[in-house]
Amino acid sequence: MALANSINGAVRRVPAWPLYLLGAGWMGWQFWLALTGQGKYGVEPINVLEREYGLDALILLVAGLAVTPLRTWAGVNLIKFRRAIGLLAFFFVLAHFLVFALLDVQTLGRVVTEVVKRPYVTVGFIAFLALIPLALTSNNWSIRRMGPVRWRRLHKLVYPAALLGALHFIWLVKGWPLEPFLYMGGLILLLALRLKWSRIREIATTRRGGARTS
Amino acid sequence: GLGAIALAGPAAAQDPLEPNTLEEITHYNNFYEFGTGKTDPAENAxxxxxxxxxxxxxxxxxxxxxxxxxxxxxxxxxxxxxYRFRCVEAWSMVVPWQGFELADLLAKVGVQDGARYVAFETVVQPENMPGVRNRVIDFPYVEGLRLDEAMHPLTIMATGLYGAPLPKQSGAPLRVVVPWKYGFKSIKSIVRISLVAEQPPTTWNMLNAREYGFYSNVNPTVDHPRWSQATERRIGGGLFSSRQDTRMFNGYDEVARLYDGMDLTKDY
Structure with missing residues (x-):
């Protein structure tokens, strides 16, 4: 745990607020590249920007969900960055949705049609909706007002939201490329690491013992 | 030149086709043998x-x-x-091809009675094709046309682009171009041409028959199960380009008679 301790020591001196600047800077930089048609945005910027923001959101969701297992299993405490990571994830989902609605699909009627008629869009949209109350309550005032138990229960919504986001990715691609499945696999792993394994083993042992005596 | 423009039909008379740039045409490709990303073919081909x-x-x-x-x-x-080129993914380009009519090639090899379809196969070079090594889909890529579609004067075998030999990512040295069908029907880098009696298997149809029919004619009234085909994004318009309405048969109305009496919502 020497490594974990030195990481924790270093982290104590790093504030969380630069993450917001980094996130906003990256979002703005990508938009600028798309606007001016540079690099990967050279030929068709709309779809590429849409996917960039969507993928950034998914990466941030994975990062946010890695904080707790890192603490439980490796003793690395990055909890002070979790709010910034989560809020940034939401803002990238929002940006992803806005590029989809305003630049890609372009009319309100078509946005409604796409959300209602296309299951992969529906799934992504539900994930977006699920993240809204989480973003709205990601502040100390809300935690105080709601109380930690209710607040934590509400914020478990990020689990289905992230899984729906990964499903949205798998569903929209043609064929079976590996990448979307890596995100889904990573998320499932991170959620599985939250299960109380000792408690599960206990229950299983009790059940087996019970079966033997009967 | 002029002959081609005349062949593009009445639609061309309404709006003269402004080709996309060579850079756009060669840096936004689906050629899964080289990877699934749009720029993978340009990087790997x-x-x-x-x-x-x-x-x-x-x-x-x-x-x-x-x-x-x-x-x-x-x-x-x-x-x-x-020709206008309309991808099943709802984007489109205009491409200045050089090539010959497939009908001329078929006349040269002599089509026998009983042949009703033409089947095509793309080259497989695993050592040179990362997408083949990763098995993103089953290779070789195969496609096919009904004989009357293959014989239609609009159907060409392209060997060039913008006056130069076909770039590799565009299907060098020889590819099909069927302008009224979704782009995946226009099979690239052909190593085999077979005249057959039965409808041949085709790659995307085998992968997902509900999403990709054998005919795959451009049709704004039949949606892909996962997205609308009513509109398309013209490549090259930048971040704020508007969607355009997709036209039946991609605007090549003269092929409609090939499908007389067929229900195009069933034979999509």
Whole structure:
């Protein structure tokens, strides 16, 4: 745990607020590249920007969900960055949705049609909706007002939201490329690491013992 | 030149086709042998070996055999065709191809009675194709056309682009271009042409028959199960380009008679 301790020591001196600047800077930089048609945005910027923001959101969701297992299993405490990571994830989902609605699909009627008629869009949209109350309550005032138990229960919504986001990715691609499945696999792993394994083993042992005596 | 524009039909008279730039046409491709990303073909296709190139012609033909590209195309008239190109993913381009009519090639190899379809196969070079090594889909890529579709004067075998030999990511040295069908029907880098009696298997149809029909004619009234086909994004318009309405048969109305009496919502 020497490594974990030195990481924790270093982290104590790093504030969380630069993450917001980094996130906003990256979002703005990508938009600028798309606007001016540079690099990967050279030929068709709309779809590429849409996917960039969507993928950034998914990466941030994975990062946010890695904080707790890192603490439980490796003793690395990055909890002070979790709010910034989560809020940034939401803002990238929002940006992803806005590029989809305003630049890609372009009319309100078509946005409604796409959300209602296309299951992969529906799934992504539900994930977006699920993240809204989480973003709205990601502040100390809300935690105080709601109380930690209710607040934590509400914020478990990020689990289905992230899984729906990964499903949205798998569903929209043609064929079976590996990448979307890596995100889904990573998320499932991170959620599985939250299960109380000792408690599960206990229950299983009790059940087996019970079966033997009967 | 002029002949091609005339062939593009009444739609061309309404709006003269402004081709996309060579950069756009060669840096936004689906060629899964080189990866699934749009720029993967531009980055990876260089490794494909296209010289020498051999094409097997077999099935119900008078002159079967293995031909070099020069032998196969000898005596055929190369002309320019500026065609709209509409991808099943709802984006589109305008491409100035050079090539010859597939009908001329079929006449040369001699189609026998009983042949009703033409089947095509793309080259497989695993050592030069990362997408093949990763098995993103089953290879070789195969496609097919009904014989009357293959014989239609709009259907060409392209050998060039913008007056130069076809770039590798665009399907060098020889590819099909069927402008009224979704782009995946226009199979690239062909090594085999077979005349057959039965409808041949086709790659995307085998992967997902509900999403990709054998015909796959551009049709704004039949949606892909996962997205609308009513509109398309014209490549090259930048971040704020508007969607355009997709036209039946991609605007090539003269092919409609090929499908008389067919229900295009069923035979999509």
């Amino acid at each position: 260089d490794a494909m070996v296209i010289d020498p190139w051999s094409i097997k012609v077999d099935g119900l033909v008078d002159n079967p055999g293995d031909f070099s590209l020069a032998e196969l195309t000898d005596g055929l008239t190369i002309e320019e065709r500026i």
